Amino acid sequence: MMPDQLLYALEVTLNGLMAGVMYSLVALGFVLIFKASGIFNYAQGVLALFAALTLVGLQNGQIPFAHLINAALGTNLHHFGWKLPALVAIALTALVMVGLAILIEKLVLKHLVNQAPIILFMATIGLAYFLEGLGDVMWGADIKKLDVGLPQGISETVESVTDAWLGYGFFIDRLDIVATFVAILLVTALTLFSQYSKQGRALRAVADDHQAALSVGISLRFIWVLVWSIAGFVALVAGIMWGAKSGVQFSLSLIALKALPVLMLGGFTSIPGAIVGGLIIGVGEKLFEFFAGPMIGGATENWFAYVLALLFLVFRPQGLFGEKIIERV
Amino acid sequence: MNAPSEGYITPDGRKIGGVLMEMKNITLRFGGVVAIKDISFDIREGEIRAIIGPNGAGKSSMLNVISGFYIPTEGEVWFKGRKRGPMKPYEVARLGIARTFQNIALFDGMSVLDNILTGRLTLMKSGLLSQAFWYGAAAKEEDEHREKVEKIIDFLEIQNIRKTPVGRLPYGLKKRVELARALAAEPRILLLDEPMAGMNVEEKEDMCRFILDVNDEFGTTIALIEHDMGVVMDLSDRVVVMDYGRKIGDGTPDEVRNNQDVIDAYLGVAHG
Numbered sequence A: 001m002m003p004d005q006l007l008y009a010l011e012v013t014l015n016g017l018m019a020g021v022m023y024s025l026v027a028l029g030f031v032l033i034f035k036a037s038g039i040f041n042y043a044q045g046v047l048a049l050f051a052a053l054t055l056v057g058l059q060n061g062q063i064p065f066a067h068l069i070n071a072a073l074g075t076n077l078h079h080f081g082w083k084l085p086a087l088v089a090i091a092l093t094a095l096v097m098v099g100l101a102i103l104i105e106k107l108v109l110k111h112l113v114n115q116a117p118i119i120l121f122m123a124t125i126g127l128a129y130f131l132e133g134l135g136d137v138m139w140g141a142d143i144k145k146l147d148v149g150l151p152q153g154i155s156e157t158v159e160s161v162t163d164a165w166l167g168y169g170f171f172i173d174r175l176d177i178v179a180t181f182v183a184i185l186l187v188t189a190l191t192l193f194s195q196y197s198k199q200g201r202a203l204r205a206v207a208d209d210h211q212a213a214l215s216v217g218i219s220l221r222f223i224w225v226l227v228w229s230i231a232g233f234v235a236l237v238a239g240i241m242w243g244a245k246s247g248v249q250f251s252l253s254l255i256a257l258k259a260l261p262v263l264m265l266g267g268f269t270s271i272p273g274a275i276v277g278g279l280i281i282g283v284g285e286k287l288f289e290f291f292a293g294p295m296i297g298g299a300t301e302n303w304f305a306y307v308l309a310l311l312f313l314v315f316r317p318q319g320l321f322g323e324k325i326i327e328r329v
Numbered sequence B: 001m002n003a004p005s006e007g008y009i010t011p012d013g014r015k016i017g018g019v020l021m022e023m024k025n026i027t028l029r030f031g032g033v034v035a036i037k038d039i040s041f042d043i044r045e046g047e048i049r050a051i052i053g054p055n056g057a058g059k060s061s062m063l064n065v066i067s068g069f070y071i072p073t074e075g076e077v078w079f080k081g082r083k084r085g086p087m088k089p090y091e092v093a094r095l096g097i098a099r100t101f102q103n104i105a106l107f108d109g110m111s112v113l114d115n116i117l118t119g120r121l122t123l124m125k126s127g128l129l130s131q132a133f134w135y136g137a138a139a140k141e142e143d144e145h146r147e148k149v150e151k152i153i154d155f156l157e158i159q160n161i162r163k164t165p166v167g168r169l170p171y172g173l174k175k176r177v178e179l180a181r182a183l184a185a186e187p188r189i190l191l192l193d194e195p196m197a198g199m200n201v202e203e204k205e206d207m208c209r210f211i212l213d214v215n216d217e218f219g220t221t222i223a224l225i226e227h228d229m230g231v232v233m234d235l236s237d238r239v240v241v242m243d244y245g246r247k248i249g250d251g252t253p254d255e256v257r258n259n260q261d262v263i264d265a266y267l268g269v270a271h272g
């Protein structure tokens, strides 16, 4: 291979890693809920969409349910007329996600205790459609621009530094670099929380054995709320990153579809698995497109992740880091 | 035997206090099955109280009622002189009632140390925010909890497996770790569901010694279920005997041993 091509492949790999970080973020939300409650949360993608919509709405001072109010009362409301600073809007959205977690626990989960996993899964499908509709009704269905002041565009620093060192300037999106740092920060915080805090310890206990957790005084309902709040917060972070990249619109909820192969790869119960799985899929996707795409007509990114995940399923059904599933007989 | 309300002195000279917990006319039904039928008894401060009976007699069900895992169909549970409303298991645990399970319920993925630390969750004060902002105080509290846990580890002689993931331990040691976790909560009442089941003779002797020591050193009130008659007679101050969901005997080991209903129930049923 020509050195130039090698460098280009390296650049593609780096870009793949950055894209993978996004996948990891979404997969992380899934893993958190699955570990603690055994629920496969179909609504995780919509949670990210809902968070992003709420963030944009709050930031721009949009009046929630404006369309509904206007239709009912014949008024013509749109905005409060203020703009909130990005950080304030993010904090408020995080609170909204906590409120949402409390509502989900009270209205849905509480009534489905001890139901089969498939029932809970169905409930999250319902939840996904409901949240999608709620997001539309609250904030409108138009495509929105999300701008919380994250840097955009190709990083000139990376380009000039790599150019000086390697004689080849890498094109790396600034937003991707930020996303990587945010993801590292988030995972570190989550790890510290789960290892060293009282609530984190309770969370791990519940993930391990419900009965035992109850017997040491842990309220399962509190843990559900906690874990859905954290998943909501992770969804918010994912929503901000994806929204900043490609706008806030329905398709944002489809990022969940990318998380599925990540989970199959990394295992449904492993946080490191979600991260490594996301990175593998991100890199694999980009490299495959780079090497094989031109030969087989391109657009491989749509399906490559699934094929990779299926291959994994055949050889290692529990995923890279997942616990081995042994049926008791 | 009807113990006087202010307490009594055991033959070996231990002082037993007043009533700590009282079950009043407890009935528990599962559909058509009557697991517990109109049973009343009390547990006294500092006492080792045994519940015995053939398989399926309803012993575990009774323990589950005490610990809040089952809500009785009828009857009342009184604790520290007050009637307890319907409570969730975690609420009961927070009252200072710790338990072990017949089938062992441990956190298999965690180390022995972490399992026992989890037993102290109800005693941990620091909330989420204070942990984030007053790191020093939280760290100090954590140290205190770890110290207490180390004492229990020494007490139960499991120093050499402190760091081992519980899932890898043999059965007998798991039972001991479960006891350690329950003890870590510094409970007012300790409920043990067949703490010696499935153990070899040596392990049984160890467990007996631990139970007696816990009661002796910490003054912990203990209610335990046990199949092995010999063990029960050695350990307990008073015994409730159940059969087919009914109470057929209640008294000191000697009284119970000579009770004709009890003898019949035990002779009529094969035991494993």
Ligand SMILES: Nc1ncnc2c1ncn2[C@@H]1O[C@H](COP(=O)(O)OP(=O)(O)OP(=O)(O)O)[C@@H](O)[C@H]1O
Pocket (backbone or CB within 6 Å): B030, B033, B034, B035, B053, B054, B055, B056, B057, B058, B059, B060, B061, B062, B102
């Ligand atoms: N959750 C439940 N649902 C339905 N029936 C139950 C339940 N728990 C217990 N039972 C029934 O209640 C009766 C008493 O069971 P329990 O487990 O309390 O007996 P036990 O005295 O502990 O027996 P063993 O010595 O075998 O442990 C049994 O008939 C059992 O099938």
Ligand SMILES: [Mg+2]
Pocket (backbone or CB within 6 Å): B059, B060, B061, B102
């Ligand atoms: Mg039993």
